[in-house]
Amino acid sequence: MKNGNNHAAQRLSALILTLTLILCACGGKKPAEPVTPVEPTQAPAVTEAASSSSEPAESAEERARLSFSEKDIHSGDLILVSAAHAYDFEANDDTLDLKNIRENQSFYYQVDKLEFSVAGRILPALDRMIAACDEAVGTKETGITSAYRTYEYQEGVMREITEAYGEAYAKKYVAIPGFSEHHTGLAVDIGIFYEDGSQGSFSESRNAVWMRENCYRFGFVRRYAEDKTKITGISNEAWHFRYVGMPHAAFMTEKNFCLEEYIDYLREHTSENAPLSVTCADGSYDIFFTDAGEIDEPSGEYTVSGNNVDGVIVTVKREG
Numbered sequence: 001m002k003n004g005n006n007h008a009a010q011r012l013s014a015l016i017l018t019l020t021l022i023l024c025a026c027g028g029k030k031p032a033e034p035v036t037p038v039e040p041t042q043a044p045a046v047t048e049a050a051s052s053s054s055e056p057a058e059s060a061e062e063r064a065r066l067s068f069s070e071k072d073i074h075s076g077d078l079i080l081v082s083a084a085h086a087y088d089f090e091a092n093d094d095t096l097d098l099k100n101i102r103e104n105q106s107f108y109y110q111v112d113k114l115e116f117s118v119a120g121r122i123l124p125a126l127d128r129m130i131a132a133c134d135e136a137v138g139t140k141e142t143g144i145t146s147a148y149r150t151y152e153y154q155e156g157v158m159r160e161i162t163e164a165y166g167e168a169y170a171k172k173y174v175a176i177p178g179f180s181e182h183h184t185g186l187a188v189d190i191g192i193f194y195e196d197g198s199q200g201s202f203s204e205s206r207n208a209v210w211m212r213e214n215c216y217r218f219g220f221v222r223r224y225a226e227d228k229t230k231i232t233g234i235s236n237e238a239w240h241f242r243y244v245g246m247p248h249a250a251f252m253t254e255k256n257f258c259l260e261e262y263i264d265y266l267r268e269h270t271s272e273n274a275p276l277s278v279t280c281a282d283g284s285y286d287i288f289f290t291d292a293g294e295i296d297e298p299s300g301e302y303t304v305s306g307n308n309v310d311g312v313i314v315t316v317k318r319e320g
């Protein structure tokens, strides 16, 4: 890939400083804490064997077919991007729809760099999550320290951290360009911003505790928890949140699944006739995984996301 220009280099230097401060401030200090169980009234109730009413054979033949391309496998809110699974830039080009946070936020909160953007579809949820966090904590200090990153940006991060701290350190803390969840536009790093413009430690803030316990209500999950580092391959990051949407965030939180575990778990539900049924505050859903390439189009409201590995996850909203 091409080298960045001077402006990019300046932005990178600033980012590295921020990143370094964050890493130094909170690396591994927090004890592992289990996800706080959600209120029984809000907890997703799971019915393993529930099935939608079966259609008569002749009517099934009349249903439209829904087919999935390779591109579908590599795009959507549930894609797994990790050291083992590269982000597919081309597959997401049409749907990424980046929105500059500062220019589109529904109320003012701080962003570390004016150019920070996220996938437009997650911005309303991000706004609501930050507003709710500020309200719960009683301050207006929640802001964004990192958001969408291009390949070149991540390349610069890797280069500068390697130069400053050596290759071993960089490998431990910086995702290889092309393998960062920040490429998806669905991940943000949350920080603490004081009125004078200086930044505090998010990991040690009350905001971090609130965010860890409540982010699922807005469709986000804490992606790199301390008790999942062996699975995610990423050190504990209290500040990194990933949008997966509802009902997935509620179910993952209830089960304490990281995205790797959730994607594996969904492989046990491979048919629309034996879906994973989840009820959360947003409603009731049937969820199933398929690698079939084509299925009967679900009736009613549904969404499709690739898992970025081997198939797609279909989420159907149940009526009533």
Ligand SMILES: [Zn+2]
Binding pocket: 146, 182, 187, 188, 189, 239, 240, 241
């Ligand atoms: Zn991050």
